[in-house]
Amino acid sequence: MMPTVLGLGFASPALLLALVALPVLWLILRAIPPAPILRRFPGVALLIGLTDRDATTDRTPWWLLLLRILAVGAAILGFAGPVLAPDRAAVPGTGPLLILVDGGWADAPDWTRRAQAVNDLLAEAGRLGRPVAVVSLADAPQPVTFRAAEAQVGHAAALAPRGWLPGQDAAWIAALPDGGFETRWLSDGLDHPGKADLARALLTHGAVHVTEGGTSLVALKPPVFADGAITLAAERPLAGPETAVTVAAIGPDPSGSERDLAQLPLTFAAGATGAEGKLDLPPELRNRIQRFEILTAHHAGAVALTDDSLKRRKVALVSDAADKEGLQLLSPLHYLRNALEPSADLIEGGVSDVLPAHPDVIMLADVAQLTDLETQGLQDWVSKGGLLLRFAGPRMAAADPLRLADDPLMPVRLRGGGKTTGGAMSWGAPKQLAPFPAESPFHGLPLPDDLRVQTQVLAEPDAQLTARTIAALDDGTPLVTRKPIGQGQVVLFHVTANADWSNLPLSGLFVQMLERLAISSRPEDQAVNLAGQTFVPRQVLDGFGRLADAGALAGVAGEALAGALDAGPSPAVPPGLYATAERAVALNALGAKVSLQPAAWPAGVAVSGFTAEKPVDLKGFFLAAALALALVDILAALMLSGRLARGAGAALGLVLLLTLPVPQARAQETIIPPGTSAADARAIQATEGVVLAYVLTGDAAVDQVSEAGLKGLDDQLWARTAVEPLDPMGVDPAKDELAFFPFLYWPVTAEAPALDGATYEKLNRYLRNGGMILFDTRDGDGSSLDGSSPESQALQRIAAGLDIPPLEPVPSDHVLTRSFYLLQQFPGRYVGAPVWVEAAPPDAEQAKGMPFRNLNDGVTPVVIGANDWASAWAVDEYGAPLLPVGRGGAGETQREYAYRFGINLVMYVLTGNYKSDQVHVPALLERLGQ
């Protein structure tokens, strides 16, 4: 480390020796008199012959000497490279040095600082020639060997926070080498299993310095879905003051791009280590959530991935028995309904009724007869990924086997009739289930002892039967079979969905089987649900909370995954998204049953925080001071010798004045008296003059273009017309008062939601009282206004509640075509899309001697178009066009016409149909003539 003097460290302390020369400089400066000044003076004739009484000359004044000495001293100090508060934590030592980092995700928030600290330690150890070992405790334990610091630099550079927390600290004890060494432990401040033991073991080898991160870590627990709402819980290791964090639910929007679907603020009460909140979302939105994230926290613990457990499937139940009056408990759908209701959305009806609802699963309970149309529809639906679950029953058993054999929606061919065992008329006892085969999705589910199957439908034995059987009775006859069709599959339970043929629907196993088929999801009993299956990681989470493709990571046994879900991930089971063919399971960085605890260190461990203050390089400061002193010296020397002209001070002042920022000339500052509320201030600002306004869409890019567009139109209005608008303002029709604005530019985005009733009322009042809205769907490049584009649909959504009169495309004699410029078309960035205005009354007639009809009054309240005018108008801060229009000169002409349309429009807004009054000119002239 660099040597320090009074808390200052110096990069090249040898230069400080030059300070010794300062007294010598003092003497030299004192000895040399200031240079004589040559003065013209007519009175010199009177001086001839006068001699100096004192032979010694004027000395340089002591304060000037001091100034010069200080300047030189500051320069010397500056070049010596002074650094304030160098890293004092780094104390030089001897012997081997062990650098420990926890390496878990808790290190991620301040990882750069930790990496820097490791590099500093390595650099210093390299200077002192100490052997070093760098160990990340989050990695699997391996023997620690000390090497030269240089050899460890690469290893240190490869360190990165892991997605899990270190959990095998105790195992590292065995990996420690013999002999004494010093330990520097860069801890994340959390307690991990075995941490204290490891610290004690390290103390037996030598001194242990712990540097703890000071960040306030906040981690997110896995989300839990219960009672129709998602419960989000956050945790922090240390109870501190009241803190608020925001959790964002992130997932793809309808267009497929990732965005915040919802946000939930969580507040830690003062002194509490946990915070909890409920997020209630519509199922469509909830099913889209891919992960939750604590905003502004960048570590894996702040990310909670979601899996099937948050999803509610849409399950359609279809049975033929609807017309059969019977006891409810005998209904083939009763048990299915009860099993699924808590965890899925149910639809009931006929096949043709439920198919348009796009269910995830369709269950056919004892449906044997399907029309060709229904079969075709179901087949299409299954091949697109649907899951068709069929249950046998008396009807299926009685159906024509030939017909059933042809049914493509049957996993296996059935034999006619069924098999009944254990009844009064049959041999043998009721059958039990055989253990599930390993490739079965049900593998690992425990078999209840009391399960009995009396009756079942039988499959024709053929080559594929074994492959298609996923559950069988102990006599080998298939109980559940399945067949993939396209991306989906058909699963057949060879028993009924009610308790007629077996007690399977009464058992817990039935629910678990449904879960394994991803029909329902329940977070409980994960251990059972996951057991026996192998989960392949699809995506893994790194320590910074970033998802990455898992690549070729090996699959994980369900039991290990279930353990990790509770205890948190480990090197063997990294956090991420695991999946089997049927289902996905999210493993989050923070285990469901893990709580964050601050680290407790055994006595003898020196604990310090990261140095809060960064070392400050003072070189620039000292050199600047030296320069300033030199400048002062120049001034002082000039002043002493009388050469400092009186004007110089004034000139200096002038220079300083010129460097001051000059307020913008055109800015029209509105003086707003203090104490005015924000709304009042806004009103004052909006009423200072004509203000064109645009509607804020919530899409920052669109809003920016709107503002720039109206700014460009403003500039053109200033330049060309008597209208001198102030800077445009953005308005939110739901919140802001609209009455101040004669004109609203409303760019319609595809995502624009419909408005609420109060807003519609406000907008209608605005339109009735003379306001005008220019709706711009900005899609005039093709789709135009035929209602097909998303923007047009959004416009229809918005306009539905507005009080808009019948519209027509702008007729050629409309005032808009001649309110300022004569225009035939109204291009923006696009040309050609029709522009719609209020339709003229049907009885309008051609005015005598005029090329237009006699249309009095009726200024249109809305103008609707698709030409993306704002983009054509938009200018940047220098007044240059922001976006390209068209191509070359033709494009610029188009932009000019776009401006002309804008000017015509504003004129129309401000003067109404004044131009239309020309029709009365002949009558007026005639009257004047009398």
Add this chain to the structure above:
Amino acid sequence: MNPAAFDLRSRAETLGAALPPLLAAADQLAATVILGEHGRRRAGMGDDFWQYRPAHAGDSARSIDWRRSARSDAHFVREREWQAAQAVTLWVDQGASMRFASAKGLPEKADRAQLLALALAILLLRAGERVGLAHPGEEPGEAIAPRSGRVQAQILAEALALRRTDADYAPPLTAGVEPRSLVVFLSDFLGDPAPVEAALAEVGARSARALMVQVLDPSETDFPFAGRVIFQSMAGSLRHETRQAGDLAQRYRDRLAERQDRLAMLARQSGGRFHVVTTDQPVTAGLQWLYHAVEGARG
């Protein structure tokens, strides 16, 4: 007229306009043969009619105004008013030492001296006196002879604007000084005093009187210098180096006072007066003194 001369004259006119016409004193009035415009309010030699008086015994027959006498029985003599004009000769130092100003806002000494001289000349000319210049003008000759009339102001202005010497200190000139006239010297009198004494002796020899005005820069009266300084005369002929200019100040001021005493004595000896003006004073103060001095000299 060249622009500098025009400028000088117009400024001098402005200054002169502030004073009433000046009656030049002339104690050698009787001896003056050339009559000026200003009558002495007594009968004497002149052009203007003064009065008719009855002829006394002893009046020559030629002096009787026969035209008037013919209207009555008595004889009348036509008397004319006695008019006299004094000659004033100006000398303005044209040396390089006069072209000095210690600060930007101050005029050069030469500037101030010329202005004073011409203002005085204009006042005198307005009062009908004759004013000349001891320097040669644009016309050949070693001096501009005293003449009266507005045109003379023009000639004087142009002559004063001429720059004649690059020497540091110019000796006073007495060319064209008429006997029993008034000479006005305007200079800093910082150079060798011997030519000044010689000039005043010459003035005395012609029974003329001398008004001496020393025009100084404030720095020449105060000597506000300190430190190591090399002083150099304007043309560079004299140099003096000192290490402690501040120490010289008192001795310099003593020498200056001594010089001024000597000049005052010289002026008194010729029946005139000595005065010091500095360029930081208002110029009217200097003119005021000159006005009174000329009046006083009239006695």
